[in-house]
Amino acid sequence: MKAYFIGGGIGLLAGAAFLVRDAQLPGRDIVICEAQPLVGGSLDGAQLANGAYSLRGGRMLTTDHYECTWDLLSSIPSLEHPGLSVRDETIAFNVENPAHSRARLVDRNRFKVDVSHMGFSARDRLELLRLTEASEETLGNSRITDWLSPGFFESNFQEFRQPRLRQPVRRNP
């Protein structure tokens, strides 16, 4: 049996790894077709020719909510540290290099935007709480504007999201 993957993003690489790990398919029987010179899709991180670093998507590999991801990475041996898994290696890196950010958001004039306050009204908070509590069934095919009043979309919270959504580049937060 042969397996073919169209694209080499994290999902497809994971699929290939599960085929090897749990379906005992030999790696030579797996073909991954990727148009880019680098596999990984938006789960990338590389040094550019001008010396800068580029990570197209945000990573938060510091929390437990990556259930299947950690399960997979804990069975992949590290290339650089014999005896350790990629999961062990990632956690060790996180301990050594805690995240340090002094500006969550920068405006078009390169000034730091103060987003320590969300700028919510009591009504915004109430609506947010109601939304947090709503079940998937209740949400159904409703729109965000059915849940949040116009004021919310003027708050700092919205300021957070908008610049990202306006970005023309592909994002994978």
Added chain:
Amino acid sequence: MFTVEYSVRAAQMAVYQLMKIDRPVLPVTRHDKSLAVIFATLQKAFA
């Protein structure tokens, strides 16, 4: 973030289904229902 986890989870479910692998896929933990997360949400809402 969660999109990475979704990609890996979907790949795992697809491979297990197609290859008829009888191994449970880890259940989704409702971190959004945990007290710590609800507390952090409230704290942020009033910031």
